Amino acid sequence: MASLRQRAIATYNWLDLRLGLVRPLTDASTHPTPANSASWLYVFGSAATVLLILQVVTGILLALVYSPSANEAWNSLQTLNHSIPLGWYLRALHGWGSDFMIAIVLLHLLQVFLFGAYKFPRELTWIVGVGLLLLTLAMAFTGQIMRFDQDAYWGLGIGASIFSRVPLIGAQLVRLLLGGPIIGGATLSRLFTLHVFVIPGLLFAGVALHLWMVLRHGVSDWPMPGRIVRRSTYQQQYRDLNASTGIPFVPDAAWKDAVFAAALLLAVMACAFFFGPIGPGGVPDPTIIQTAPRPDFAFLWIYALLAFLPTSLETPVLMVAPILIIAALLLLPLFAGEGERHWSHRPVAVLLVSLIAVTFGIFTHLGTYTPWSPVMDAWTSAPISPKLLLNRTPLERQGALILQDKQCRNCHSIAGAGGQRGPALDAIASRMTEDQIIRQVLQGGGNMPAYGNALNPSETKALMRFLMTLRGSNLTSAIDSSTTLTHPNPPPPAPKTP
Amino acid sequence: MSEQPSNPTPPSNQEPSVRTSAHSRRVFLFKLSVALNAAVGAVLAVPLIGYLLGPAIKKSTGAWIALGPLTQFPIGETRLADFRSPLASFNDGDTANTACWVRRIAAQQFQVFAINCAHLGCPVRWFAQSKLFLCPCHGGAYYEDGTRASGPPERGLFQYRYQIANDSLLIHAGEMPTLATQASCSKPMPLIQLSPVDSSVASSVAAKAPESAASASTPASTHTRSEWPA
Numbered sequence: 047m048a049s050l051r052q053r054a055i056a057t058y059n060w061l062d063l064r065l066g067l068v069r070p071l072t073d074a075s076t077h078p079t080p081a082n083s084a085s086w087l088y089v090f091g092s093a094a095t096v097l098l099i100l101q102v103v104t105g106i107l108l109a110l111v112y113s114p115s116a117n118e119a120w121n122s123l124q125t126l127n128h129s130i131p132l133g134w135y136l137r138a139l140h141g142w143g144s145d146f147m148i149a150i151v152l153l154h155l156l157q158v159f160l161f162g163a164y165k166f167p168r169e170l171t172w173i174v175g176v177g178l179l180l181l182t183l184a185m186a187f188t189g190q191i192m193r194f195d196q197d198a199y200w201g202l203g204i205g206a207s208i209f210s211r212v213p214l215i216g217a218q219l220v221r222l223l224l225g226g227p228i229i230g231g232a233t234l235s236r237l238f239t240l241h242v243f244v245i246p247g248l249l250f251a252g253v254a255l256h257l258w259m260v261l262r263h264g265v266s267d268w269p270m271p272g273r274i275v276r277r278s279t280y281q282q283q284y285r286d287l288n289a290s291t292g293i294p295f296v297p298d299a300a301w302k303d304a305v306f307a308a309a310l311l312l313a314v315m316a317c318a319f320f321f322g323p324i325g326p327g328g329v330p331d332p333t334i335i336q337t338a339p340r341p342d343f344a345f346l347w348i349y350a351l352l353a354f355l356p357t358s359l360e361t362p363v364l365m366v367a368p369i370l371i372i373a374a375l376l377l378l379p380l381f382a383g384e385g386e387r388h389w390s391h392r393p394v395a396v397l398l399v400s401l402i403a404v405t406f407g408i409f410t411h412l413g414t415y416t417p418w419s420p421v422m423d424a425w426t427s428a429p430i431s432p433k434l435l436l437n438r439t440p441l442e443r444q445g446a447l448i449l450q451d452k453q454c455r456n457c458h459s460i461a462g463a464g465g466q467r468g469p470a471l472d473a474i475a476s477r478m479t480e481d482q483i484i485r486q487v488l489q490g491g492g493n494m495p496a497y498g499n500a501l502n503p504s505e506t507k508a509l510m511r512f513l514m515t516l517r518g519s520n521l522t523s524a525i526d527s528s529t530t531l532t533h534p535n536p537p538p539p540a541p542k543t544p
Numbered sequence: 545m546s547e548q549p550s551n552p553t554p555p556s557n558q559e560p561s562v563r564t565s566a567h568s569r570r571v572f573l574f575k576l577s578v579a580l581n582a583a584v585g586a587v588l589a590v591p592l593i594g595y596l597l598g599p600a601i602k603k604s605t606g607a608w609i610a611l612g613p614l615t616q617f618p619i620g621e622t623r624l625a626d627f628r629s630p631l632a633s634f635n636d637g638d639t640a641n642t643a644c645w646v647r648r649i650a651a652q653q654f655q656v657f658a659i660n661c662a663h664l665g666c667p668v669r670w671f672a673q674s675k676l677f678l679c680p681c682h683g684g685a686y687y688e689d690g691t692r693a694s695g696p697p698e699r700g701l702f703q704y705r706y707q708i709a710n711d712s713l714l715i716h717a718g719e720m721p722t723l724a725t726q727a728s729c730s731k732p733m734p735l736i737q738l739s740p741v742d743s744s745v746a747s748s749v750a751a752k753a754p755e756s757a758a759s760a761s762t763p764a765s766t767h768t769r770s771e772w773p774a
Contacts, residue, residue, distance in 0.1 A: 117637035199639060203665030204681075207722050216724030218600040227604040227719035228642075231635030331638035333626040335659060335667040338680040352664065353682040357696055418683045422669060453674040457683075467683050495685045495693030500675040 074261055075300075078292030080284075082268035084299035087161075089306040090154035091260075095253060096307040097147040100314065101185075102246065104140040112192070114238035116231040116330070119194035123326045138318035141325075144186055146314050148344045151182050159378075160399060162387030163266035165275045169379035171259040176375045178252045181245055183344065188241035190342045194234060195326035200339035202229050211361045229332075264288065265295070269387035276384055338419065346413030347406050353418040417466035420456040428455055428463035438515060445512025448505050452497070460516070468494060473518030479526045483513055604631050606718025611646060614711050617654070622647040622670050622688060625656075630717055642717065644704060645670055645677070647688065654713060657690050658702035658721040665722060668701065677701065698723075 062068045111130055113122040126133035155175065158164055164172035187205075191198045202224070209219040225232030267287055293299060328337060341349050355363055389396055421428075430446050438446070449455065449471075455464035458471045474483065488506065490496030501509065517523060607630035617623050625646050632640030645657040645668075657677070659667045666681035676693060677686040684695035691700045702721035707714050719725040 115635050115637070116639050117635055200666055200681075203660060203720070206720060207660075207663070207665040210722035210724035212724075216722075220720070220722055220725050221602070222597065222600040224720065225599050226633065227606075227631045227725070228629050228636070228640060229720060230639045231633055231637065232599065233639075235635075329638060331641055332659065332667065333638075333641045333643040335624070335643055335669055337667065339666055349681075353696065355696070357698055360696065360698070419680055420678045420683055420685075422678065422680055425673075451673050453671050453676075456671070456674075456678065490694065493683075493694050495674075495676055495687065497674065499687070500673070 075296040076294040077261060077264070078288045079265040079295045079299050080267040080287050081291040081293050081298075083265045084293060084302065085268065086302055086306070087157055088265065088299075089303045090150050090157055092300075092303040093307050093310050094147060094150045094154055095257075096311065097143055097150060097314070098249065098253065100143045100311065101140065101147060104136050104143060105242070105246075107136050108140055109242065114192075114234055116194070116234050119192070119234060120326055120329055123193065127323060134323050135318060137323035138321070139314060140189075141323055142314050142317040142321070144189055145343060146310065146317075148182055148186055150310070151179050155179055156399060158266075160389045160392075160395065161266065161269050162275070162385075162389075162392065162395075163269075164379040164382075165385065165387060166277050166280055166379075166383045167263050168259070168266060169383050171256060171263065172379045173376055174252055174256045174259070176372070178249065178256060180372070181249050181252060184245050185241065185249070186342060186344050188237045188245065190345075191234070191237045192241055193325045193327075194330050196328040196330055196334065196337045197325070197339050197341070199229060199330040199332060200337065201341055202233060204339070204341075208364055211364055213365075265299075269389070271386075271388040271390055273387065274385060275387055336422075338416075338422070340413075340416075343410070347409035350409040350413040350416075353412075353416070419465070420467050421465040422456060424455040424459075424464045425450055425453040431461040431463075434460065434516070439511070441508050442512045442515055445508035445510065448501075448509045449512060452500060452505075452509075457494075471513065471516050473521055474516050475514045475523050476517045476521035477524055479524045480510055480514055481526065482524075484510055604719050606630060606716055608707070608714045609717050611644070611656070611713045611715055614648075614708065614713055617646050617648040617713060619648050619650060622672065624670070627715075627717065631719070643667070644715065645701075646713065647690075652708060654706050654708075655690060656704040656706050656713075656715050658704065660702060660721050661697060662692070662699050662701060662723070663695070663697040665720075 108126065111122055111126050111133065113119055123137070126137055128134070158172065158175065187201075190201060206220045206223055206229070209223055210216040212219055221227065223233070224230075225236045264284060267284065273283075324342075328334060340346070352360070386392055430450060435443055435446055449460075454471075457465040457467035458469065459466060460471050464470075469477075478486070484506065485491075486494060487501070487509070488496060488498040514523070609627050609630050611625045611627055616625070623646050624643060626641055626643045629636075629640045629642050643659040645659065647655040647657070649655065657668075661668050661679040661681065661684045663679065663682055663684045666679050668677040668679045668684070668686065670677055675688045677688075677690070679685070679695070679697075682696050684697040685693040686697070686701050687693050689700075690703060692698075704715040704717060706716070
């Protein structure tokens with residue numbers, strides 16, 4: 047009787063005779079790669095693939111319970127969070143895995159760009175990679191909608207509003223996005239279809255194509271200053287390099303990929319365990335208006351950008367900028383397919399990356415605390431400091447009350463409490479004269495509405511009297527320089543207040 | 545007597561000229577089959593694309609819907625009201641509930657504003673003391689008559705058409721209001737384009753300085769019912 051080992055070998059041979067996959071898979075995994083590319087900076091691509099697999103596995107498990115219906119989606123997430131054993135952990139893994147995947151894909155893109163690895167003959171590999179980045183972002187956006195809470199609902203509203211700005215076909219695009227005239231069951235169904243079937247399918251196809259081209263052209267070698275990429279010579283140089291320093295990808299180079307992937311998975315697991323699942327937030331009932339919708343982390347920079355764009359530029363920028371950015375990414379290797387690869391000889395590339403990183407960082411940071419938004423409850427939750435009311439006249443105190451009552455603090459802070467949409471008022475009287483403040487309050491201007499219809503004369507007078515006491519650390523009052531010209535004996539400055 | 549199938553000559557034993565003609569015939573048949581499939585595919589694509597683009601093509605008519613008795617809306621005040629969208633589907637859940645702001649200017653004169661900010665659709669909130677609608681997303685602000693006050697919105701709040709019947713306030717509700725889709729959509733009438741405060745309005749407001757203004761008055765501009773024929 048054949049031993050167990052012999053039976054296993056026989057089974058293996060039986061399968062391989064029919065499948066014929068062992069040899070090509072072995073050849074692919076052991077393909078030679080330049081020794082200098084076996085680096086810790088070359089691990090992001092494989093890490094992104096591992097995270098994609100994690101997302102697929104956790105996504106399938108979540109789909110066992112999740113109900114993609116506007117009636118039930120939110121409740122099914124509550125069930126996952128609170129009733130299904132380890133449901134919360136699966137949701138957390140999926141949510142944090144998404145954030146990590148975006149970060150790793152961006153790091154991969156950054157590394158490839160700075161290493162000039164998009165140049166000949168890997169132009170198409172880069173172009174497919176850009177497509178994979180866009181698909182990853184699309185997964186993140188549709189994933190946020192799957193949460194189907196208030197942020198998801200109003201996020202869809204923002205998406206629809208942006209679509210509505212497209213000339214001529216804006217209304218059709220809105221209906222196409224929503225699946226009907228309003229945000230509802232059809233909206234969730236179609237975005238669920240995109241999130242679960244369409245985009246993952248495109249991702250798989252893209253990853254397969256991307257990997258195929260990596261195998262076909264080899265892992266790019268570590269860039270060296272002065273080693274210029276030329277279409278006529280590069281491939282021969284690469285073959286020579288591989289012949290002299292090539293190592294099999296598995297196991298000589300792949301162990302770093304494996305170690306990084308394991309560390310990454312551990313990081314995702316740790317975040318999932320310690321920080322838990324992301325949402326869902328409030329019930330997606332649009333009659334509950336006490337909400338301040340925010341997009342997920344990856345889209346905060348867009349959210350912030352939309353607060354700072356001038357009104358007249360917003361629609362053109364929204365329509366044109368994405369096309370230009372995507373076109374620039376796609377066309378980059380076609381226009382810069384040859385030349386220097388090393389970052390030390392590509393100052394424009396380094397400057398560009400630094401500028402984009404700082405810009406994204408600033409806008410994302412701003413998006414986390416939205417200084418442009420009114421603090422809707424500041425007028426009831428942030429009392430005026432007693433120090434600012436000390437030794438004030440009754441009229442000035444009445445002004446403080448009006449400032450509070452008229453909800454000025456939703457946009458203006460005093461003593462560090464209140465909104466940041468308008469300037470802090472702690473030292474307003476040292477920057478503006480009374481006339482200027484009156485004009486600003488009643489007429490509005492800049493970013494401030496006119497309060498002429500919301501204040502009667504006595505309220506305005508009391509408010510002005512209080513505001514004129516706000517001079518910070520005993521700064522002098524602002525003076526209208528024209529007064530000194532027209533009045534030989536200017537009025538004495540206001541007395542200092544403690 | 546049954547006819548026996550003839551045994552075709554293997555291609556390798558055929559004359560080159562015969563093989564060439566057979567090959568060209570097969571190439572022609574293959575091209576014909578490709579063309580046939582392309583035609584069938586095109587015919588098949590029509591209903592598939594039609595199904596996919598159906599929501600984009602279909603224009604909703606909307607419907608009149610009651611917000612409640614007039615007594616719910618005191619004169620001079622702005623109140624939050626809600627209704628179930630007349631375009632709701634069976635599986636829309638809470639998302640088909642819709643809120644709106646009702647401003648009663650006079651006994652028979654209203655303004656009904658969509659809850660959605662004209663900038664990016666976030667829900668605006670009414671602040672009665674400052675007489676402003678404020679948006680929590682990007683800080684868009686509107687005066688009590690819905691005109692743009694400040695911030696990123698390009699225009700004023702979207703408005704519903706209204707009518708009064710049997711002492712009840714009815715509005716015409718349709719699609720989710722955006723810059724391209726209308727809140728009330730039974731008529732091909734564009735939503736009113738509310739312009740921001742211009743210099744003349746600002747001047748009139750400025751004239752209400754403490755020394756000269758009599759009292760807080762009605763807003764600089766209002767839109768009467770006549771602009772919204774039922």
